[in-house]
Amino acid sequence: MFESIKQLLPKYPHIRSDFFVTGMLLHNACLRKKIAHWRFKFMGEGAKIDARVNIQFANNISLGKKVKIQNGSYLMAGPTEEMTIDIDDYTLLGGNVHIFTSIYNVDKDLKDYIRNYPPRVGPVKIGKGVFIGWNSIILPGVKIGDEAIIKPFSVVGSHVAAKTLFVPKKKNILER
Secondary structure, eight states: OOSSHHHHGGGOTTSOTTHHHHOOOOOOHHHHHHHHHHHSSEEOTTOEEOTTOEEEOGGGEEEOTTOEEOTTOEEEOOSSTTSOEEEOTTOEEOTTOEEESBSTTSOHHHHHHTTTSOOOBOOEEEOTTOEEOTTOEEOTTOEEOTTOEEOTTOEEOSOBOTTEEEOSSSSOEEEO
């Protein structure tokens, strides 16, 4: 695979060099596949990332087999080992899902939206066969169990047990 960005750029002259510094906004399917295996900590067979997915610190993100990440999603891992995102096999992230391992670098509007949650830093672990609905936000330190379903427009600030439906209301968790 490519050892440095300088080796990759001559093959794709239409890509700006600052493209790699700010994250990965990938539009070309062939390029997405080559960069993904080069950048991620681990990427399972059949994992798919749609266009317009913004990823920071991909070297601290692991994707299992057949993981699907849809348009507009934002995965922000951190530079240290305690700020990792692990997504297990057969998981689907709907469009515009935001996953953070730290909320210190989040923009002001989003900080106002999640102000009731304590600021923290921690790894995010998502189990097998999980569905995370559109426009959901996963906060740092959250663990989501296998086969859980996160309803669209949810803010997940606590652990979600396996085989549960997470609904953003006063009674957040319903047994399946």
